[in-house]
Amino acid sequence: MTQAYVVRFVGGPLDGRVDSHAKAPEAPKQTVTHVHLHGGPKIVHHYDLQYAVEYGCEYRLRVEE
Template sequence: MCQSSRGGALTEDAAAGTSDEDAVLLFVGGPLDGRVQIREARHGEPLPTITHVHLHGGPKVVHRYDLQSLAGRAGVYHLRPTVHSPQQSGTAAE
């Protein structure tokens, strides 16, 4: 594993072959918390929202991350707070 300048681990794939034009993206919150992603410039600008779907033995769990751009080619994806509707919590609106 390679280390980022802040001490966080980067995968070898993410650290190999990067350029100054690539975007460095950090995830905060949820199941992707602490993950660092290098988005190659050839893929274009980072998406404003990313959806992460976790499939397991139970129901699927969906998390959405919203991008906050930083100076240069960096950004932070923050976990979007979940909003529960009355139907999701099992109570009926009266």
């Protein structure tokens, strides 16, 4: 039995989200962009890739300066 490749999101509106994939991607995206659309202005968050040996990788919210 093979274990799933797990991608976790840390921080921002996606905090706590966990995606499972059957296998690791050949070339994971270095940055994931999340765009929140609602009645007000568009809000954009960027998540940067960090590897986590225990389960796969995680995307951490980029701190905009």
